[in-house]
Amino acid sequence: MERISISEVGPRDGLQSVKATMPTAxxxxxxxALHAAGLRExxxxxxxxxxxxxxxxxxxxxxxxxxxxxxxxxxALAPNARGTERAIAAGVHKVTMPLSVxxxxxxxxxxxxxxxxxxEIRQSCxxxxxxxxxxxxxxxxxxxxxxTIEGAVDESAVVRLAEAVLAAGADELSLADTTxxxxxxxxxxxxxKVRAVAGExxxxxxxxxxxxLGLANALAAFAEGIRAFxxxxxxLGGCPYAPGATGNVxxxxxxxxxxxxxxxxxxxxxxxxxxxxxxxEALPQEPLYGYLxxxxxxxxxxxxxxx
Amino acid sequence: MERISISEVGPRDGLQSVKATMPTAxxxxxxxALHAAGLRExxxxxxxxxxxxxxxxxxxxxxxxxxxxxxxxxxALAPNARGTERAIAAGVHKVTMPLSVxxxxxxxxxxxxxxxxxxEIRQSCxxxxxxxxxxxxxxxxxxxxxxTIEGAVDESAVVRLAEAVLAAGADELSLADTTxxxxxxxxxxxxxKVRAVAGExxxxxxxxxxxxLGLANALAAFAEGIRAFxxxxxxLGGCPYAPGATGNVxxxxxxxxxxxxxxxxxxxxxxxxxxxxxxxEALPQEPLYGYLxxxxxxxxxxxxxxx
Numbered sequence: 309m310e311r312i313s314i315s316e317v318g319p320r321d322g323l324q325s326v327k328a329t330m331p332t333a334x335x336x337x338x339x340x341a342l343h344a345a346g347l348r349e350x351x352x353x354x355x356x357x358x359x360x361x362x363x364x365x366x367x368x369x370x371x372x373x374x375x376x377x378x379x380x381x382x383x384a385l386a387p388n389a390r391g392t393e394r395a396i397a398a399g400v401h402k403v404t405m406p407l408s409v410x411x412x413x414x415x416x417x418x419x420x421x422x423x424x425x426x427x428e429i430r431q432s433c434x435x436x437x438x439x440x441x442x443x444x445x446x447x448x449x450x451x452x453x454x455x456t457i458e459g460a461v462d463e464s465a466v467v468r469l470a471e472a473v474l475a476a477g478a479d480e481l482s483l484a485d486t487t488x489x490x491x492x493x494x495x496x497x498x499x500x501k502v503r504a505v506a507g508e509x510x511x512x513x514x515x516x517x518x519x520x521l522g523l524a525n526a527l528a529a530f531a532e533g534i535r536a537f538x539x540x541x542x543x544l545g546g547c548p549y550a551p552g553a554t555g556n557v558x559x560x561x562x563x564x565x566x567x568x569x570x571x572x573x574x575x576x577x578x579x580x581x582x583x584x585x586x587x588x589e590a591l592p593q594e595p596l597y598g599y600l601x602x603x604x605x606x607x608x609x610x611x612x613x614x615x
Numbered sequence: 616m617e618r619i620s621i622s623e624v625g626p627r628d629g630l631q632s633v634k635a636t637m638p639t640a641x642x643x644x645x646x647x648a649l650h651a652a653g654l655r656e657x658x659x660x661x662x663x664x665x666x667x668x669x670x671x672x673x674x675x676x677x678x679x680x681x682x683x684x685x686x687x688x689x690x691a692l693a694p695n696a697r698g699t700e701r702a703i704a705a706g707v708h709k710v711t712m713p714l715s716v717x718x719x720x721x722x723x724x725x726x727x728x729x730x731x732x733x734x735e736i737r738q739s740c741x742x743x744x745x746x747x748x749x750x751x752x753x754x755x756x757x758x759x760x761x762x763t764i765e766g767a768v769d770e771s772a773v774v775r776l777a778e779a780v781l782a783a784g785a786d787e788l789s790l791a792d793t794t795x796x797x798x799x800x801x802x803x804x805x806x807x808k809v810r811a812v813a814g815e816x817x818x819x820x821x822x823x824x825x826x827x828l829g830l831a832n833a834l835a836a837f838a839e840g841i842r843a844f845x846x847x848x849x850x851l852g853g854c855p856y857a858p859g860a861t862g863n864v865x866x867x868x869x870x871x872x873x874x875x876x877x878x879x880x881x882x883x884x885x886x887x888x889x890x891x892x893x894x895x896e897a898l899p900q901e902p903l904y905g906y907l908x909x910x911x912x913x914x915x916x917x918x919x920x921x922x
Contacts, residue, residue, distance in 0.1 A: 459915030489913045491875035492834050519913070520868045520906030521875075524830040527799050561827045568798035568828075599827030606796045606826070608766030 310571045312530070313349060315512070315538045316342050316559055318587075319370070320351040320385055322544030323363050326594055332366045334590040336373040341583035342541065343374075346575040347559075349381040350374060351404060351538075355391035371398040383446075387418050389431035395443070396435060402444040403436070405429055406484070407473060409466050410455035413486070417450075426472045433477030446480040447473045448514055452498065454489030463498055470502050470510070480511045482536070485525065488518025488555070492528035499532040512536030515557045517543060522557035523565050530571070537562060542584055543597035555597065560584075564600040567610050577605075617878045619837070620656060622819070622845045623649050623866055625894075626677070627658040627692055629851030630670050633901055639673045641897040643680040648890035649848065650681075653882040654866075656688040657681060658711060658845075662698035678705040690753075694725050696738035702750070703742060709751040710743070712736055713791070714780060716773050717762035720793070724757075729772075733779045740784030753787040754780045755821055759805065761796030770805055777809050777817070787818045789843070792832065795825025795862070799835035806839040819843030822864045824850060824904075829864035830872050837878070844869060849891055850904035865905040867891075874917050884912075 319339055323330055330338070339350055352374045353367030367384060374382040383402035386392040395403045407425045408414035414422050429447055436445055451458075452466050470481055483498060495513070503510050513529045515522045515537070526537055540556035563575045581601050588596055626646055630637055637645075646657055659681045660674025674691055681689040690709035693699040702710045714732045715721035721729050736754055743752050758765075759773050777788055790805060802820070810817050820836045822829045822844070833844055847863035870882045888908050895903055 454913060456914060459913075487913070488910070491872060493876040518906065518910050519871055519875075520830060520865075521872055523827060524834045524872060527831045527834055558827075564826055565798060565828055565831060568826075569800040599825065603795070603825050606761060606766075606794070607763060 312535050312537060312566055312571055312573055314347060314559060314562065314573055314575065315349040315351060315383060315536065316347045316541060317351040317514070317538045317556060318342075318540040318542070318544045318559070320354050320364065321538075321556055322540045324354060324361050325545045326363060326591060328591055328593065329363045329365075330590045332369055334586065335366070335370055338583065338586045338590065339370070339374055340377060341586050342580070343377045343380050345579035345583055346573075347580075348379055348574060349383060349402070351383040351385065354385040354387075355394040355398075356385075356387055368394070368398045371395075371400055375399055386432065388428040389435060392432035392435050392445070396439045396441060399441065400443055401441075402446055403432065404446050404448055405432060405478075406448050406450045407469060408450045408486070409461050409469055410451040410458045412457040413451045413455050416457065422469055426469070426476055429473050429478055430476035437477070444479045445477070446482060446511070447478045448482045448484040449502075450484040450486040450514075452483045453485045453494055454487050456487050463501060466498060467501050467505055471505050474506060474509060479509065481506050481509055482512040482514055482538070483510070484514035484538075485516050486514075488516035488521070490515065490525050491521060492524050495525045495528040496532055499529060499534060503532075510534075512538065514538035517555050517557050523561060526557065526562060526565070530566075541580070542587055542594075542601075544587065544594065558598040560598040560600045570610075619842045619844060619873055619878055619880055621654060621866060621869065621880055621882065622656040622658060622690060622843065623654045623848060624658040624821070624845045624863065625649075625847040625849070625851045625866070627661050627671065628845075628863060629847045631661060631668050632852045633670060633898060635898055635900065636670045636672075637897045639676050641893065642673070642677055645890065645893045645897065646677070646681055647684060648893050649887070650684045650687050652886035652890055653880075654887075655686055655881060656690060656709070658690040658692065661692040661694075662701040662705075663692075663694055675701070675705045678702075678707055682706055693739065695735040696742060699739035699742050699752070703746045703748065706748065707750055709753055710739065711753050711755055712739060712785075713755050713757050714776060715757045715793070716768050716776055717758040717765045719764040720758045720762050723764065729776055733776070733783055736780050736785055737783035744784070751786045752784070753789060753818070754785045755789045755791040756780075756809075757791040757793040757821075759790045760792045760801055761794050763794050770808060773805060774808050774812055778812050781813060781816060786816065788813050788816055789819040789821055789845070790817070791821035791845075792823050793821075795823035795828070797822065797832050798828060799831050802832045802835040803839055806836060806841060810839075817841075819845065821845035824862050824864050830868060833864065833869060833872070837873075848887070849894055849901075849908075851894065851901065862904065867905040867907045871907040877917075
């Protein structure tokens with residue numbers, strides 16, 4: 309039986325987009341519920357200055373809690389070497405570093421051009437190598453499929469930066485459709501181009517659902533051998549219906565698609581849907597997305613995979 | 616350049632699900648706007664008794680108008696031979712006949728088992744052959760991917776009924792995911808099985824978005840050589856967020872996906888989005904779905920296909 313792994317990014321990518329700050333205890337309860345549903349990789353926070361993202365100022369405490377959950381790979385984002393240092397000190401198993409391929413987006417997002425971010429990644433790898441825990445450093449090549457400022461993003465730039473961060477010591481790469489502009493043909497083509505230089509170190513994709521193509525793009529990536537997918541419970545992280553929104557792929561729908569196809573995700577979909585309750589209690593103003601939770605399970609699910 | 620054709624089913628499949636009746640003049644204006652956007656096949660109504668579907672009681676008049684639109688293939692649904700007779704008299708170019716593979720669904724929907732519907736199709740083909748206009752008769756194998764009453768639907772039953780309706784004289788077949796229960800693996804498998812007996816007479820798929828898999832399923836069908844897709848403007852025909860709903864794939868998003876992939880649809884997406892205004896003016900209570908219309912065009916669209 310085929311398998312995929314899912315990295316739940318709601319507690320980081322989702323909560324950083326929400327104005328309200330979820331109290332630490334509620335974050336931990338939500339993360340515990342996601343873990344209880346079978347998720348085995350969760351991006352629980354971000355090591356950025358608290359004044360920039362007060363919603364994630366408790367990331368150290370959340371990491372400490374998440375580390376107590378059996379078999380969970382605890383990931384956190386770090387935008388620079390200083391953040392990586394803090395992440396390592398906190399005891400994360402994986403540090404995710406964003407590198408925007410679009411220069412304009414990179415400058416807007418981290419006030420550095422892509423080359424300077426490659427240097428931060430190199431410095432982060434030095435710190436990783438000096439750490440006894442030796443966490444995985446994954447680089448997410450963001451805006452890889454298009455940029456809201458620049459429009460099309462040159463695919464050769466994606467390949468060049470993939471090579472640069474691997475040379476700088478990154479363990480893993482993922483292709484991130486930060487703006488939701490990817491389409492299945494492009495996912496196929498770019499996955500092949502990056503795999504040609506990165507091999508098995510290209511592990512995953514981070515897809516958004518801005519144009520409703522999140523699942524179709526996931527399917528295209530799966531067909532190219534990608535087996536690791538980021539997604540967010542209830543699509544937290546941007547409303548897909550608002551102009552300029554960049555909503556994440558909904559974990560519930562991603563799990564539903566793969567399980568219905570007979571691809572194991574390790575996730576108990578009923579428990580995953582139950583975990584939405586904790587999210588809506590903690591953030592009652594936030595819309596929760598997802599088709600499966602709204603439509604309910606089809607009769608005798610999963611049945612199609614058994615035909 | 617690859618091409619697909621789209622059959623817009625909003626004026627039939629959409630309007631039959633809406634309580635309000637759209638006045639004939641507004642229907643015609645909407646159909647004209649869809650045609651002006653480049654759609655070249657529209658299912659404009661249904662030849663069922665007016666007391667069953669008062670919303671479509673004006674189908675004769677709508678067909679007469681639609682026939683004045685240059686290059687438009689005018690389709691209408693007929694559930695039996697009597698309906699086909701009326702459709703032929705009205706001058707349609709294509710008669711779409713539904714045949715539910717699930718016995719329970721067939722009995723609930725047309726009060727006939729599938730075998731009796733095959734006989735209606737046979738009688739319809741006799742009437743077609745006697746008509747000087749000789750319209751195309753397309754059979755939609757509904758509930759082909761699952762049934763809300765029975766759960767899983769036996770794929771060998773789909774194949775058997777496909778053979779039966781071709782033997783009865785049907786020109787074309789399509790596979791209809793009436794309940795939205797299809798998944799991409801199943802679409803691939805069933806398309807292959809039916810093509811093995813139907814060859815090129817398996818032309819299209821009719822997909823719903825109940826579980827958010829409409830576009831992923833369309834992608835899977837495209838990969839198997841399917842080039843004709845039904846869809847509905849704004850997803851009219853059932854709210855995908857309501858329990859038990861069976862919302863159609865949104866034409867705007869289907870066009871967006873294929874055009875972004877570099878597959879020609881013949882549709883001007885900006886004009887198609889404009890046509891939503893006529894729909895919302897005529898049916899102000901109906902929610903209009905679609906990601907592209909909500910998010911707006913990405914910068915420099917289409918650009919990905921040009922990389």
